[in-house]
Amino acid sequence: MRHTALAQTWFLSLRQGRQDPDMIYFDNAATTWPKPPQVIETMVQCMEQGGGNPGRAGHRLALEAGRIVYAARRAVAELVNAPDPMRVVLTANVTEALNLALHGLLRPGDHVITSSMEHNSVMRPLRALEAEGVELTVIACSPDGALDPGEVEAAIRARTAMIVLTHASNVAGTLLPIAEVGQIARRHGVLFLVDAAQTAGACPLDVQSAAIDLLAFTGHKSLYGPMGTGGLVIGPRVNADRLRPLKQGGTGSRSELEHQPAFLPDMCESGTPNVVGLAGLVAGVDWVRRRGVEAIRAHEMALTRRLLDGLAAIRGVRVYGPQNPQQQVAVVSLRIDGMAPDEIGLRLDEEHGILCRVGLHCAPAAHRTMGTFPTGTVRFGLGALNTADEVDASLAAVDCLARKGQ
């Protein structure tokens, strides 16, 4: 009983936010909120009705859990046009998926190319691998985050094993030219890994037409699933025999062996998975597909256009990134003259009910590229459920703060 009481205290304090009609959630780039009701209902149903451990027994609840896990592979594979759901490895988030691809495939002596707009979930594993003898080239992007594919091609060497790019910057929103780079990678026989944290569900994505060999995604952003879900979509050009799993352990398959199985997806999925989370991910992807990725993209572009136009008209506001909805996702970084980003963030929250993220956004390289290191920026991350009214209210709030900053 004591635990119920504690949980209630916790949920009640959260519920205040839910009920506050004036609150504007502009931190969708960190995680989308609110989640569609179907996602929550599916997760509750999963806990109430399907309690088995997938792959660990043959009884009906275990099988039902296994079907949920399979449905998650299938939903993501279909969303990104991946041919084989068995090559969708499910992980806790995109960070784990990126680590699996990088640590799993790169060896000392290999050369890897990335951009200067990467999140630390790419940069830190690469820096760690560099210390172990992997050679790294970081292509400098322009201050608005744009990458010249020609520079990527020029950096390719005989030992280049992989090109790693974020699909869209989580700081400036800039879309990187993944289709062009995919063709370059393919021409040179180099693997192409894309961090789709900011784009899966928000932008059309086709691993086959974009020639993506490894697509890392996270479930809790524009796929509208819960935190603790994600994965790596592995293309046919990746040799699974060369892939080293991040961990070993029980898979429910080949239990007679003391060695890790050597086939996908089991070899990379030791340990009981987040079945409840994956049920939510399936519902989230389903919600996205019903709404339509194209329609979501159009909605977010319209909101971004409205936000950018409004910000351009406010004196004392500096906006970063392409400032063109065609060339970016619904992520806008800004600064206000005479006011530090952390103060802006606090005042937006406390005085205007606007929730956003300030600082370096786990991407110091991107901020160096933009010239905003080490202070960082204020980031508005819009989502499919935001409205034009919310954009207008945030513009009024920024205008109010900009006047104080003068």
Place this chain on the structure above:
Amino acid sequence: MSGMGYAVILLPSTSHAMHAEATLKQAGIACKMIPVPRHISSDCGVCIRIAREDREAARAALAAAGIAWEGMHDC
């Protein structure tokens, strides 16, 4: 699944069994996931039971989906 008897399809893992089950159902082949019969394998996993008469159709559907199965046994 008439009185013609059953066949079971063995797959490398439960994840593959789930994939095979969805693929067979999509192809209109009646199937059921069951624990692997002891006399066939010592593995503790599951396999898919179909009607014997559906063996060829199942082979074709699994091959079309690129699913590698480990064995098909009458039982």
